[in-house]
Amino acid sequence: MSEKYSVRIQGKNADITVEENQSILDAALRANEWLPHSCTQGTCGTCKLKVLCGEVDHHQSPEYTLTAEEKADGLALGCMATPLSDLTVEPLGNTGDDGVPHYPLRDYEGTVVVLDDIAANTRRLVLELDTPMQFNAGQYAELIVPEHGVARQYSMANAPTENRRLEFHVKLTVGGLSTEGWVFSSMTVGERVSLRGPLGQFNLVNKQDEPAILIGGGTGLAPLKSIAQHALAEALVPELFLYHGGRRQEDLYDVEFFRQLEDRYPHFHYRPALSEEQWEGATGLVTDVVVSDFSTCKGMSAFLCGPPAMVDAAVKALKRRRMAPRLIFREEFTITPATSPAPAVP
Ligand code: FES
Structure with a gap:
């Protein structure tokens, strides 16, 4: 025992x-x-x-x-x-009341109800949970890879109100245990999945006076999609900008979804950007597009999610545009330590 x-x-x-x-x-x-x-x-x-x-x-x-x-x-x-x-x-960190509700970590079981290819080497996975998971927009869960028993981290992309039906965006990693070895190969609709959550402290939960900029690279869009839906439904920010960076058009997804949100919420602005393809939209690194769109970011906040290089570049760019460092919140794809079986958000 x-x-x-x-x-x-x-x-x-x-x-x-x-x-x-x-x-x-x-x-x-x-x-x-x-x-x-x-x-x-x-x-x-x-x-x-x-x-x-x-x-x-x-x-x-x-x-x-x-x-x-x-x-x-x-x-x-x-x-x-x-x-x-x-x-x-x-x-060492602050454990005091930060005004954010915290939900207990629990184990969950769910069934795969959607498994769609949505962009190049990118799948949308939707799990219908047996019991609801309460979480804050921006948090993640750990999916347990069958047979190996190891956990892989993916951010919820749905609004927290949909707490029985969790949406995840999964990017293929060549040789990846959970992606090439599972989600992109053997996983099927109807399959049972074990997971635990919620985890992480990347979130936008409370009403704020300052406009917010969300910047995501690749499947870094996932927690930002959750945050955008929540912030708009709850009127948490006076103005909301969403930037999604990819290399080519085949890397973008949910474009129509965000265009419809723009139609519905006049204070929401969606700006996809491509770094390797000319098209009718913004061209260049997503952080450069943000810099050229704003002469100053003073009095604004930012939520960043994506590869570490993109997140670092975004932090530098926003500081150059005079955004206060305390108002810059970041979530990175974490690098799997060689000694650890666990991998990457989102
Ligand atoms: S939460 Fe422990 S090192 Fe990141």
Whole structure:
């Protein structure tokens, strides 16, 4: 039988029970004790905490996220560390009331009801869940790859009100366990799928005074589609701009869907951009298109999702256009650490 440890979370005044092979973060989120986190696979450092009392196993916490000095100072990654004794820990990130509702992490089962090719090497996967999953627009879930039992991360693309029917956008990775080995080969409509969620702190949930710019590359569109639908339905922002970057027209998808949203919401503006093909729309890197569209981004916020190079370029471009760094929110396709079985958002 698996050993159980008691973990006190300093600052939250919370005590949780953690199984010997369970990460502190997993146990906290399942107990509905929110802790800051993003990647859940040891690559971002958002979940860093201080072990004030007791001992942990750091497993494969990468040196680039948790240095030897930090370990010696008693720091640990909540998403990687498991207890070796009862513990007292103190999260480094803000665990206070951020005005965002947090929903507990749970395991779910669902059935594949849609599996469509929507762009070059890109599929839309829709799962009908047995029980609803509450989540914030922008969050992700982990799908469990059958037979391998490993988790792969994909952002929900649907509005949170559709909590029984989750939409995911999946890009083919050559040799990818979950894509070439599953979603693009053996997966069929009617297949049963195990998943867990919700995860991540990329979201737009509360009403804000400033206009927002959403910038997505490839299937980085997924969480932005969820955010756009939610923000428009709930009138969360005075004006909303969505930029979607691809190389060629075959990379774009849901164009008609967003055009219809534009017709319905006059304060919503959709701008797809192609970097390698001339067409009737915007041409160039999506970040360059944003820069040429705005002489200033002062007083605006941004939500970015896509490959790290695109996200980094967008952050630089927006700062050049005087957007406040605290109003720039980013979600990246995470690089799978060689030691970890888990992969990539979205
Ligand atoms: S390193 Fe733990 S959530 Fe990213």
